[in-house]
Amino acid sequence: MRHPSLQKACLSLEKATQAYETLCTCRDFKTFRFAWADFLQAHNHVFSMLANWAKDRPKHNAWYGCVRKIRREDELLSYVHQARNAFEHGTQEIHGESGPKFVYKLKGPMLLVPNGIQILGEVTESQEWKPPSPELHTFINSKKSYAPPKRHLGSQIPDPTPQKVAELGITFAELKLQEAEERELEG
Template identity: 25%
Template sequence: MTRPFDAKAIPKCHDRLSKAKQALQHCRSARNFADFASHWSSFLIHTGSIINAVEAGSKQTPQGRQWHGGIKREGRKDPLLRYFFQARNAEEHALDPTTEHQQPGIGIGAGGESIYIKEFTPDQAFFQNPEKAIQGRIWRTADGKPPTIVHTPGGPQLLTVKDDRYGEAFPPPTEHMGKPLAKTDPVYVAERYIEYLEQLVQKASDLS
């Protein structure tokens, strides 16, 4: 009896999954943004190869094509899956980057309060714990409460990906499978994508 998924595609899926995990580990330990961007590119390419291998393995039977059709519909609806599909295309076929390095920042009075700064000299300790570091450096608001502080961490950040063919833009995802993402930094979002791909490869293997 012919199985829905071609078993010959499974080794390639596992090989690309292993390489994608290695690239992501290098992203975690990157010492500078150039190093991160290089490994991020590898991550996108290897994860894209998994998607391609799954598609190839599902073409042999009507059952496989039907199953893969459901996978494609899921990918078009889910913000995280849609983003990585477009990011991989941008990495291979476009010129615009998919990540950038953002300097750490701080917003004081982000709630619209009127404040008066007595002294403000940001240092490393300031960005590590801005709420504590501003004590004694800034007047409180008119009602005597501490001002609203928003801290923007530095490091790699995802960029909106554009599909110039259809004039569409795909912002960094904030949810996956109907649930909000706890964070939006590249490594965290990529970890969620790896989890999805692991499950996808397992389903393909079960059908082979």
């Protein structure tokens, strides 16, 4: 039988995956904002449950210490973890200072859309509107600045969108949950 903490980690991973799927398909900022918050919470809970599982097992505790170190030092994992902390404990809103924002793009200039569409110059018929796409930006948590990640586990992130960051975060969480389950079977 699977340890209760590993069961909860698995459930949280499913929640993170559902949030990721919503991030990939939503068409409005409100839905995106909620899905991003859900992803951050669920992703963090996976690791909280892995820590809970490992805490009373010396050899597993050492393993989780390595996982914690990777989360602290890896750009992507640290960004996700600190964005969750800023959302949960900070005064900044996730869709403002500590989360994604939507950007409309024309074939020419890029337009920020915080409270409506701002057109720079004249829009011609040759310019095409693309649907809004969220992007990550730098935020501050506990007086430390966190820039959007450019690297993950030693590799360049070619397109660091919120969706790509969530996808890579889930892949890492899946791997660590699988390792924990294998360790549980070994005893």
